Amino acid sequence: MITKANEKIDRASVEQMVREVLRDKYQAASPQVIRPDHHNGGPNPLVVNVSARHVHVSPEDLEVLFGPGATLTKLKDLYQDGEFASEQLVNLIGPRNRMIPNIRILGPTRNYTQVELSYTDGVFMGIDLPLRSSGDHHDTPGCVLVGPHGALNMTQGVIRAERHVHMNKEDLAHYGVQDKDYMKLKIDGPCGVTFDRVLVREHPKVKLEVHIDTDEGNACHLQSAARIELLKS
Numbered sequence: 001m002i003t004k005a006n007e008k009i010d011r012a013s014v015e016q017m018v019r020e021v022l023r024d025k026y027q028a029a030s031p032q033v034i035r036p037d038h039h040n041g042g043p044n045p046l047v048v049n050v051s052a053r054h055v056h057v058s059p060e061d062l063e064v065l066f067g068p069g070a071t072l073t074k075l076k077d078l079y080q081d082g083e084f085a086s087e088q089l090v091n092l093i094g095p096r097n098r099m100i101p102n103i104r105i106l107g108p109t110r111n112y113t114q115v116e117l118s119y120t121d122g123v124f125m126g127i128d129l130p131l132r133s134s135g136d137h138h139d140t141p142g143c144v145l146v147g148p149h150g151a152l153n154m155t156q157g158v159i160r161a162e163r164h165v166h167m168n169k170e171d172l173a174h175y176g177v178q179d180k181d182y183m184k185l186k187i188d189g190p191c192g193v194t195f196d197r198v199l200v201r202e203h204p205k206v207k208l209e210v211h212i213d214t215d216e217g218n219a220c221h222l223q224s225a226a227r228i229e230l231l232k233s
Contacts, residue, residue: 043174189226190229
């Protein structure tokens with residue numbers, strides 16, 4: 001059967017098709033954790049985690065987005081104990097009225113709300129992303145987050161996260177560094193690179209883990225890494 005080229009498609013069907021295309025294009029991937037056999041992690045394995053765009057929320061803002069009494073529902077555990085990717089997704093609207101749908105919220109809730117995007121995301125959205133450590137929102141841009149219950153007009157808190165490494169005291173001693181020092185991350189492989197200014201973030205209960213964003217992970221094709229090393233700057 002041949003359908004006439006001028007046969008009308010109802011508006012609801014068109015909108016549904018657009019939503020499906022956007023969902024498939026922009027659906028946030030699960031964090032990509034790389035554990036090469038060869039590393040200089042000492043007593044603890046050195047793990048590099050490529051973080052896709054995501055959101056952290058406060059309990060109050062979670063209720064704005066998902067309704068009174070809303071809580072985060074665990075979808076998948078992350079590498080650090082107690083942290084998880086939730087089932088809750090939000091849409092982000094930027095200053096050009098462009099949208100990235102289905103950005104995942106990571107749990108547990110925090111005492112602030114923050115959106116973490118890659119540089120490429122910022123270009124698409126028309127947001128001049130400042131490079132910041134998590135929680136540093138001074139002079140940062142805002143956006144609008146839209147959930148199933150309501151919209152949140154953020155006046156600040158949209159950042160590109162500064163690449164960093166989580167360490168406990170044992171890791172600090174192994175590498176001879178201190179909290180808030182900077183290191184280098186050397187990645188050997190077909191697209192090997194060395195990243196400068198990897199911020200050291202110390203906490204007594206964390207596991208050794210480096211966080212880089214998707215632009216950085218793509219630049220070095222992290223999946224093909226043969227060896228990774230953390231080096232003192």
